[in-house]
Amino acid sequence: MTSTQRIAFLKGHGTENDFVIVPDPDGRLDLPATAVARICDRRAGLGGDGLLHVVRSAAHPEAQAQADEAEWFMDYRNGDGSVAEMCGNGVRVFARYLLHAGLVEAGDLAVATRAGVRRVHVAKTGDVTVSMGRAELPEESVVVTLDGRSWPARNVNMGNPHAVAFVEDLAHAGDLRAVPPFSPASVYPEGVNIEFVVDRGPRHVAMRVHERGSGETRSCGTGACAVAVATARRDGLDPAETAVPVTYTVDVLGGSLSITEQPDGTVEMTGPAEIVAEGTFDAAWLAAALA
Numbered sequence: 583m584t585s586t587q588r589i590a591f592l593k594g595h596g597t598e599n600d601f602v603i604v605p606d607p608d609g610r611l612d613l614p615a616t617a618v619a620r621i622c623d624r625r626a627g628l629g630g631d632g633l634l635h636v637v638r639s640a641a642h643p644e645a646q647a648q649a650d651e652a653e654w655f656m657d658y659r660n661g662d663g664s665v666a667e668m669c670g671n672g673v674r675v676f677a678r679y680l681l682h683a684g685l686v687e688a689g690d691l692a693v694a695t696r697a698g699v700r701r702v703h704v705a706k707t708g709d710v711t712v713s714m715g716r717a718e719l720p721e722e723s724v725v726v727t728l729d730g731r732s733w734p735a736r737n738v739n740m741g742n743p744h745a746v747a748f749v750e751d752l753a754h755a756g757d758l759r760a761v762p763p764f765s766p767a768s769v770y771p772e773g774v775n776i777e778f779v780v781d782r783g784p785r786h787v788a789m790r791v792h793e794r795g796s797g798e799t800r801s802c803g804t805g806a807c808a809v810a811v812a813t814a815r816r817d818g819l820d821p822a823e824t825a826v827p828v829t830y831t832v833d834v835l836g837g838s839l840s841i842t843e844q845p846d847g848t849v850e851m852t853g854p855a856e857i858v859a860e861g862t863f864d865a866a867w868l869a870a871a872l873a
Contacts, residue, residue: 589868591621591628592679592860596671596710597853598800598836602630603679609641612872615663620871622661627871631799632669633659634676645694652692652699654680660795668697668741670803674710674855677702682857697741710855714804715741716847717811722769726776728755728762735764735776736812740849742794743774744808748816752780755790758798777805779813787813788833800836807849810841821845 589611592603602621604611613635622630635657639645645655656676658669673693680686681704688706692699701713718739726735726747731754735745745764749755755762755778762776773794782788789809791802810830814820819828821843829842839853 587865588862589865590860590862592682592857593628593630594634594675594679594855594857595836596674596801596803596855597834597839599632599669599671599802599834600630600800601632601634601672601675602628603634603636603675603857605636605679605683607636607638607641609637611635613657613659614872615659617868617871618659618663619661622663631661631793631796632666632672633661634672634679635659636676636679639694644696648694648699652694654685655694658695660793661797662795664795665696666742666795668695668700668804670712670714670740670805670807670851671801671853671855672803673700673702673712674704674803674851674853675857677704677710677712678855678857680704681706695741704855708854709852711850711852712803714807714849714851717808717843717849719811719815720769722766724764724766724769726762726764736808736815737769738808738812740804740807742804743770743772744777744805745770745774746777746779746809746812748813749778749780752778752788752790754778755792758790758792760792760797761794762792775802775805775808777802777809779809782831782833785829786831786833790835801834801839803839803851803853806832806834806839807841807851811843811849814843822847 639649733747
């Protein structure tokens with residue numbers, strides 16, 4: 583970019599999982615990890631748990647194969663600049679942005695992600711529902727250990743890896759700035775999102791999460807889906823066996839999400855998504871960040 587270019591951004595959040603949104607329809611903007619980390623820095627940048635790079639699928643080499651199904655690709659980055667396969671709250675905010683910008687109509691749409699195409703229903707106002715695909719339940723056992731306590735964790739993959747631990751008190755998770763120790767490390771060679779879960783009532787749980795590459799966040803959409811599936815199995819519920827959908831309310835620090843697992847295994851997540859601000863980067867600052 584040149585020092586006179588004005589690059590737009592927006593800020594949005596889903597249950598207080600917040601993102602910097604960078605529209606780049608033609609895929610002309612190179613965003614190295616160092617630049618993303620500076621943009622997401624809460625003191626020296628705009629601040630965010632992650633960054634949503636908005637690109638047409640046909641213009642991005644990682645999404646061209648999905649272009650026939652989904653016009654838009656969510657090139658998602660964690661707050662530290664690392665690339666992630668999927669972000670559930672991010673997809674809702676991404677869809678809300680597309681509607682806000684007049685790039686799609688309200689209703690059903692498809693969004694390409696590194697974890698595959700996700701089907702989304704976005705209303706003109708209110709909640710957004712995302713079909714998150716099917717959960718995979720790898721057989722490897724995992725143990726999470728923190729401050730002298732240990733918990734078995736359910737291994738769940740929602741397009742990205744999760745370890746779900748049921749605890750007596752969410753305070754036992756500590757500050758979650760650092761990655762909670764888990765073993766064996768070989769189960770998650772590329773890192774993992776770790777959820778700590780307590781019961782709140784019938785089909786109602788609450789969670790805290792350490793997101794890979796971001797630390798503790800106020801919400802994690804794929805994490806809430808992983809938690810709902812893990813809780814259903816703990817409770818002896820499997821829609822594939824009963825042919826009856828199962829819905830859990832999952833409280834996160836930033837609000838609540840409704841997660842439904844269908845008999846065919848598809849997991850649907852419903853929750854709010856808001857655009858809160860928009861503007862342009864200072865051209866000189868962004869040029870330095872991209873250098």
